[in-house]
Amino acid sequence: MTAQTGTTGSPTGPVTPPPVTAPGRPDDGSSRGAGDGGSRGQAGTARRREGRAAWILAIPFCLLFLAFTAWPVIQSLFMSITDTKARDLRHPFSVNVIGLDNFTKALSDPTFRKAAGNTAYFVLVGMPLTLVVALAAAVALDKGITRFRAIFRLGFYMPVITSIVAVAVVWRFLLQDPGGLINTALGWVGITGPNWLGDPSWSMPSLILMASWRNFGTAMIIFLAGLQAVPAELHEAAAIDGAGAWKRFRFVTMPLLRPTLLFVMVTTAIGYLQFFEEPFVMTKGGPLNSTISLSMYTYQQFGFGNYGLASAMSYLIFVVIAIVTALQFRLLRERT
Amino acid sequence: MSVDTAPRPTGPAPAPKASPTGRTGSGMVGSSQGGRWWLYLVLTVALVAVIAPFVWMVLGSFKGEGELRQVPPTWLPESASLDNYTQLFSKLNFGQYFTNSIVVAVVVTAGNLIFCSMLGYALAMLDFRGKKVIFTAVMGTLMIPGVVTFVPLFVLVANAGLIDTIPGLFLPFLVSPFGVFLMRQFILGLPKDLLDAGRVDGAGELRIFFRIILPLCGPALATLGILTFLGSWNNFLWPLVVAQSEDRYTLPVALALYSTGQNSTNYGLLLAGATVVIIPILVVFLIFQKRFIEGIATTGLK
Known part of the structure; x- marks a missing residue:
């Protein structure tokens, strides 16, 4: 770790430093190497002072971070290879290391597999639906209209900021079978709506609809920001060349929107793979486990006191998220 | 390190520019005479x-x-x-839940603003031993889903005797990797000359941060503050398992328990309760909506 004591450390991470700092660096280095003793001493003191100040600023965060983030991450990895149960809270030494048993147990559990299938269903249907609706709304707001843009944006974004619990109260009314708002509206046009939350084949579509309603606003806002980075001149040039609206969208907007699309896809997928709140407040995973998700089942195991098993399941979810994220980066990066 | 590349496409810093709002007639091509x-x-x-x-x-x-x-x-x-509302606050103790929600959200927001900006500044502008380690660790956890830390966090808080206490509700959320990321990105965009100028004037290192840098971080602090407050206000699962006696309920917990408990048949009360949960955040949103939307657009998180 001694390597990074000097001024060598250009800022880590993705962002280039502000140009202001660049000219200063060579000077710094040379004065340290060849300068006279006095200035070296002063620079050393200054650097030490800077380091001390940095640590004073970093310490509160680091302590809280270690206690409430880093430690739990490590501990859950440890728990996942033990048979920790709720009662072991009082007797931490009665815990046995059981290797990968929790993982094999989870993977061979039919309910866990059912939950994995449900989560895949939710992501594969819910994510495209959310993104298409969001993109359509963003394009319409960006290019299609000139007035009331702020009002539409505000309205579409409202579901995002509301508490899931409050949303659930309202949506249960909407989806109620006899007398719910949706089925009443369907009745006006002569359709007998299903028992949305009570029918195993309709419960998941109901939750997908609800999640898309709740989440498309976020994606829409990010798409809007991405669309505004598309230079108008390109569209004008394409229009002069005779490209229609659809062709311009397909061949001008879409390629330039690719980084935004990747970003939205990754964040949406990460969120949807942890699909939890909707079934938790609406269906408790039912009927007949038709809406139980991986996170939901993990939480149930936690509730039963099977802490080791729950930790193993949570790491399985993490692995899936990591793989899906990596795949998306691959797919969308390569073709650019 | 897919971790720190993830949020990149939307731009380096939550700079004040990239707002999807007030855009003036660009991109109006072809068929669009006013929509x-x-x-x-x-x-x-x-x-x-x-x-x-x-x-x-x-x-x-x-x-x-x-x-x-x-x-x-x-x-x-x-x-x-207004019967439903009077009943909510007189019989069902919603005043207490409201206070709990506010207290937790304010403390969590304050903690994030202070601690994340401090570390964000150190990472962006200062050189110190261990900087790389801290940065890697913090960014590495950005992608770890909440479900992974949930169980051990509960065990930790239980062992510390903080179950069913207000500190148990806010302590785990006082800092966030996301907050550090946001603040660091913003501060990287500030001129480093500020530091040298402060040093020449003889200001101490901490003074430079609190008196020179922090006042310039307004936009980033506002974004972080709003997003943190929103997240805390709507947080549901953690308070549900930690708050066990009625005095500690936050609004979403109370509403969830009432909507599945014996009051579940009192529709009017539930709708009034849902309105009480939503209205404060809606007001905050309407006041700060521009900042909100900038925050979402630049970070993609909510």
Whole structure:
């Protein structure tokens, strides 16, 4: 770790430093190497002072971070290879290391597999639906209209900021079978709506609809920001060349929107793979486990006191998220 | 390190520019003389569909029990009354839950603003031993889903005797990797000359941060503050397992338990409760909406 004591450390991470700092660096280095003793001493003191100040600023965060983030991450990895149960809270030494048993147990559990299938269903249907609706709304707001843009944006974004619990109260009314708002509206046009939350084949579509309603606003806002980075001149040039609206969208907007699309896809997928709140407040995973998700089942195991098993399941979810994220980066990066 | 590349596409820093708002007539090509009427129609229908549940919720909270059970349901209340709200605050102790929610959200927001900006500044502008380690560790956890830390966090808080206490509700959320990321990115965009100028004037290192840098971080602090407050206000699962006696409930917990408990058949109360949960955040949103949307657009997180 001694390597990074000097001024060598250009800022880590993705962002280039502000140009202001660049000219200063060579000077710094040379004065340290060849300068006279006095200035070296002063620079050393200054650097030490800077380091001390940095640590004073970093310490509160680091302590809280270690206690409430880093430690739990490590501990859950440890728990996942033990048979920790709720009662072991009082007797931490009665815990046995059981290797990968929790993982094999989870993977061979039919309910866990059912939950994995449900989560895949939710992501594969819910994510495209959310993104298409969001993109359509963003394009319409960006290019299609000139007035009331702020009002539409505000309205579409409202579901995002509301508490899931409050949303659930309202949506249960909407989806109620006899007398719910949706089925009443369907009745006006002569359709007998299903028992949305009570029918195993309709419960998941109901939750997908609800999640898309709740989440498309976020994606829409990010798409809007991405669309505004598309230079108008390109569209004008394409229009002069005779490209229609659809062709311009397909061949001008879409390629330039690719980084935004990747970003939205990754964040949406990460969120949807942890699909939890909707079934938790609406269906408790039912009927007949038709809406139980991986996170939901993990939480149930936690509730039963099977802490080791729950930790193993949570790491399985993490692995899936990591793989899906990596795949998306691959797919969308390569073709650019 | 897919971790720190993830949020990149939307730009380096939450700089004040990239706002999807006030844009003036760019990109208006071809067929668009002020927009097309059918698009307004489609968007209006969509808007109505999206916000109808809210409208119905607020209207319903003024209705009596009998009217809420009518088939077909009504839109406007036949006889509007505040009964549901008075009952909520007199019988159901919603005042207490409201206070708990506010206290937790304010403490969590303050903690994030202070601690994340401190570390964000150190990472962006100062050189120190261990910087790389801290940065890697913090960014590495950005992608770890909450479900992974949930169980050990509960065990930790239980062992510390903090179950069913207010500190148990806010302590785990006082800092966030996301906050550090946001603040660091913003501070990287500030000129480093500020530091040298401060040093030449003989200001101490901490003074430079608190008196020179921090006042310039307004936009980033506002974004972080709003997003943190929102997240804390709507946080549901953690308070549900930690708050076990009624005095510690936050609003979402109380509402969730009432909506599944013996009050679940009192529709008017539930709708009024849902309105009470949503309205404060809606007000905050309407006041700061520009900042909000900039924050979402630059970070993609909510």
